[in-house]
Amino acid sequence: SPKASTSGEGFTFGILMVGPYNDHGWSQAHYEAGLYVEEKLGAKMIYIDKVNTADRPGTTPDQLADELVAQGAKLVIFNSDDMKDASTEFAKANPDIKVIMASGDQVWKDGRDYEVMDNMVNLMGKMTYGKMIAGCTAALTSKTGKIGYLGPLINDETRRLAASAFLGAKYCWTEYLGKDAADLSFKVTWIGFWFNIPGVTSDPTQVADDFIASGYDVIISGIDTTEGLAEAKKAAASGQAVWAIPYDFIGSCEEGKEVCLGVPYFNWGPAYVETISSAIDGTWKSNFQWNEPYWANINDLDKTAVGFVKGDALSSGAGEQVDKFIKELADGLNLWVGPLGLQDGTVYLAGGVVATDQQIWYLPQLLEGMEGQSVSQ
Amino acid sequence: MTNEAILLGLAGVLTTAAPLIFAVVGETISERGGVINLSINGTVLLTAMGGFAVSVSTGSLLWGFVAGMVIGALVALIVAFGSVTLKQNQVAIGFVLALVCRDLAYFIGNPYMGLEGLRLPSLDIPLLGDIPIIGTLFFNHDLMTYLSYLIIPAAWVWIFRTRPGLVLQGIGEKPAAAFVRGSNVRRLRYLYTVLGGAIIGLSGPIYSLSVKAGWKGTISGLDGLGWIALAITIFGGWNPIRAALGVYLFAFLQWLGLVLQPSLPGVPSQVLQVAPFPLMIMTLLLVNIGNTEWVTRTLAVLPAPLRRFFNRLLRAMRASPPAALGTPFESE
């Protein structure tokens, strides 16, 4: 539990955000967690947003981290996979500054890139659960049995999340609705990046429209922007039965309440408070955390790492079943259990075998039964 | 894919093309008058932001679109002032404005990030909308998409069929000749640049209030569209109909890129998105290559029938810009 007793008066921490601090998505989730830390510990946050070379020509994240240190930061949070190398470089160059690399795996003993860096902590929430719930919600709501997943770019993380959504959907489809797994269609279309870049990525608006046109009636978003929600809202306005599930940020439903089934979100606050407290009171220890939801109440913002808020468009019946699903997960239901095959037909987990964290974190392909590209080459 | 899905997908292509239609038509009008408005990429962003901010603040879609037109017109006014009155290089002024307007949009638009805004409602046209296939394809969109159909022939008729359109062609072709025929070249260039700017200025709000509703700053996914529109204007050979076909082709290829994604597992999605650009370069090449010296030299050695054939072919493909495009006019 967070050590809210520690006082952070006079302690400054810095955050580097990959996108705008008010993006209503990934970056804002971190920004609000920073505010939460300020409130809980009395520490001071300084930040630089839009930390990417397109927005800040000629800068590197470690250089910007230096800026934060120059302004008094004793701890720096890097918030994007893009900054993995920079955070390593920075951590090594500044052994007396604490570093949190959110979504990284450098100091994971069982990870592939393990390195000893005493001043680094890796944080991540188990969004796999959030996505399972999202998948379940989608399956319970879908009339056509066709779920579209709007994917960003293809990597371990995005595959893992898409697959989790699929597992959740399949489970609720077969177990709760008693339908045939073969009747569930789960398709992933990747746009190529976390948001749309004209002429470079596919247009998520077109992807969403295409899903809807092809009879996919629930769109689960894996990207940072809300095109899925917007297009579902538009289709609904013209009388179609279409829903969407956005991503990342607790407030994401707002742009389309009438079609929003709910949103799986990150809640970085508690983990930040705990880790920053340990930096303040000297109990800091380098580690890798892949934090579970607070199962007693996954929406307890003082405790949970990831959550799922139900949206206005979720029917009450489905809502109850979603709650039941969450309860089952809390009680130890594990969907990452064999038999599970990979998309190319190879066996991923033999019957009854439980996936290790490594197997989930480094998922090499989409799972059997999912449509869409698995690898980018 | 089912036929229905393909049909809806194609209908979607028409909607996503709408803002670009306005951008290329506006740019075509401006360039027909002899002024290149290179600021278009910045204008799209600034008007998208401005249109969104105004519509959020006023609660009115109409004011959002009006704001877009006003901003587009103002930016174009700077281009016109710089090039018509001050006789500075249009490319330079436009290029700088492209960058300034973009950054300005991000800076001023920051407080409006992610706010919930209005979205142009879909507006099915009663009778036409019920025609099978055609109805789905063309008549189940929003108002601006319908306007985008209308502005193409309207611009074409204006430029090529009306009396003022003849003058418009004239001031872009040979301003001195238009001047002796009684046209106030400077005023008309101002007028058409600003008008073109206002039309371009509609494209931003169509994005932020319809096609990609909302304002998300740097992640709005709008940066680059203006450059694309500029390229398509040239592709269109300064003819609104050809330019519009270019836009539809571009949007269609984008759609095709994602539809084909599952069947082309070896190709990263970014690569398919880029397909329109080599295509555009190829087209420009075909359109222009007839004017190059080495081609005429090469053709000269071919036997007569082959030479005639290629000559005719190259001439048929050729498109020339307004002769006075980019040059200032001085009456004395």
Place this chain on the structure above:
Amino acid sequence: MMKKRWLNLGFQLSALVLALGFTTLILLATKTDPWQAYKYIIIGSISSLRKFTDVLVSFVPLLLVSSGLLVTFSAGLWNIGVEGQITLGAIATTWVLRLLQDSSLAPGLIIALAMLAGMLGGALWASLAGALKTYGGVNEIFGGLGLNFVATALTLWLIFGPWKRPGIGSMSGTEPFPNTLWLPMISGFRLSLWGLGLGVFFIILIYFLMKGTYFGLRIKAVGKNLKAAYLLGVPTTRYLMLAFILGGALAGLTGAIQVTAVYHRLIPSISSGYGFLGLLVAMLVNFQAIWVAPIALFFAALNIGSIQLPIVLKLDSTLSGVLQGVLVLFVLLMDGVRQMITRRSGGAS
């Protein structure tokens, strides 16, 4: 003559004042204290040696790319494809580094070869735009724009495809190269004196090339009147291509510096917008090589200084971009006003 020079200076200064005035208005409109904003930009760029070296880190690529653009500008070319040329320089550099990193060659040699490859890569991409223009009649603005998009796609494809890191393709780019393959840095700083040296070397080279040589004069002639230059005996196609190639090579070197001295790998937006910024610099200096270095330094200082804005004032740092652009805009406009006034007064005398 003297009077004219003072007059010019006066107009340029007034452009600066107007640009500052405009950004000040914007700041006031967003309810910020402009004085604070400017103060922190200045503090953020020169208040410490560290910051100043960071400015220099941003200065080097800007200087290189602007020097190259000076050549294409003089040849009358709007080399908007420069962004793609930087990118291809970076790709070629990465390619050679990847190819040779496990070989037994001396690291210094590998770096040198990689930077050379970068120059070649940029030159090649530029000559593509050049060939499209000279042999295909395709305006360099549109050829260049198209090729920029292609270059971006190529980078993404490499990063997520053949050059992806073991297991993952990541927006953070390809696997970073080992320290031995970095351009040597001053210890404790991010600045590479080699990079700075190259930048300074090339701007001086370009200065003399454009000012004192037959080559420079011919490039200028081609830029001012292609037909006449051809009739006077300048092989115009060759010189247009040379201008593209030289501009492209320097853009490619910029990309190489980005890889070997800044990011140490290939990243998706490796060009960092330096190409477009370089175009602004080239426009502002109006063909005068002597001004490239100070203006590039000023722009780099704005880039780095503006980082303070979000930290200290919670302001969006795109303000620096607005200031840079507006400055160029007003310089162009004021130059037009000056020309108009001299035309008028010439008419009145």
Place this chain on the structure above:
Amino acid sequence: MHLLFIKQMNINLNQICKHFGKLQANDHISLLIPGGTIQGILGENGAGKSTLMKILSGFIQADEGEVILDGVQVRIHSPADAIQHGVGMLHQDPLDFPPMRVIDNFVLGQSGGLFPDWKSVVDEFKQLSEQFDFKLRHDAYVDMLTVGERQQLEILRLLWLGAQVIILDEPTTGISALQKQKLFETLKILAGRGKTVIFVSHKLEDVENLCDRVVVLRQGKLVGEQLKPFNTKNLVNMMFGKSIALEESKSHSTDRIAFELRDLSLEEERIQIQNIDLKIQAGEVIGLAGMEGSGQRPFMQACAGFLRPVHGRILVNGRDMTGMNYPAFKRQGVGYMPASRLEEGMIPGLTLSEHFILAGQQEGLFIDHDQWQEVTREKIRDYNIRGKPESPVESLSGGNQQRALLALLQQPLKLVLLEHPTRGLDIESVIYTWGKLKERCCDGAAIIYTSSDLEEILLYSDRILVFFSGKVSAPLSARGTSVAQLGNLIGGKDWARIKTGVGVTA
């Protein structure tokens, strides 16, 4: 229709002044033109003729002075104003829209409803052109017309708009003798109908043939006026402040072959030239006569290597150059001087000295500016150029630019190709230019040049090639040919009587 009733307009220009910078282009010019007459305006280059006419037609505004039409003082702010007052002008360079159709050009500028009534416009156009027996197709594109036809179009347009006064600024440059004849007829008809015609030229002969009265401008001032019949010597005196006589031109032809075409065929977008055989001796001068657009330009371009022939051979000094490009021709000693000086010949923004550096031989990597200053000064002296080595070329006057272009041609040359070498020059400059060119002939260069001035062609050439829509005559001896014969050939008559380049080998 407004052509039928006769209304005459008297023009009174009073104390018109106009300056450009320090240059007084019009200096207190007063002039009275009675309606229904053809008024000639004579003057050497730069005398201020065009300026005065541009003021009358509203293209530019006078600094001082007034324009009085039929006793009423009017303010003419723009060409539109002028046409409202019944004044229309044909400019020295045709101000029309080449890529557009004849009828579009006709309509453009006419006020009226949003959509022109094409049918009635076409009818009126046809009717009007019939009146003058012009053979203009309304749906042809203007860039396919000859200069003469473009003039006809402009005249029709002005009349249609109700012009009472028609100003023609040097309309006889660039048109054939036949077309000139036609033009003069037309102008006389117009005057007969009460229109006022103002005819600007620096060709004495034209003015004498056509005009009822003449005024002469010199250096911005009105220096004299004459009524028919004219005293030629007097006019020349007024124009130049002295009398000038054309000298007899000497031939420097030798018997060494400098340039040879064998069975040459050319194709361009609009013109085809077939099977030309030609041998030119060193020192010989060949004049190309013909209406503009009859094939002279592609011919010259082929001789310089710009245009690759589709058949046949080109030999320079005995060396086969077929298929090679301009730089190769240039290395072989072929020089080319284009017609438009600042557009194609020189580089505005660069100095005279820089031009000589560009045209000269590169020595080393760096430019030795002192040495080139010296070279330039020498050329300036040699060619009597008024300018300094560091003068930007655009600041030189037209005649000086022309001399500089001559000086820029490399030395020595085997073949000099000149497009309209004396277009726009006054007689003094013409004589000077030919003096310089004949020096080249002395040094063994052959010259091929185009000119629309038949007198010039006959006077300076040894042999003449006549072009008519792609047909090329066999070389005619200049001595045995008269202006009238040449005029007929240019207009497409009498071709049966002469040999052509066609069929010599066939």
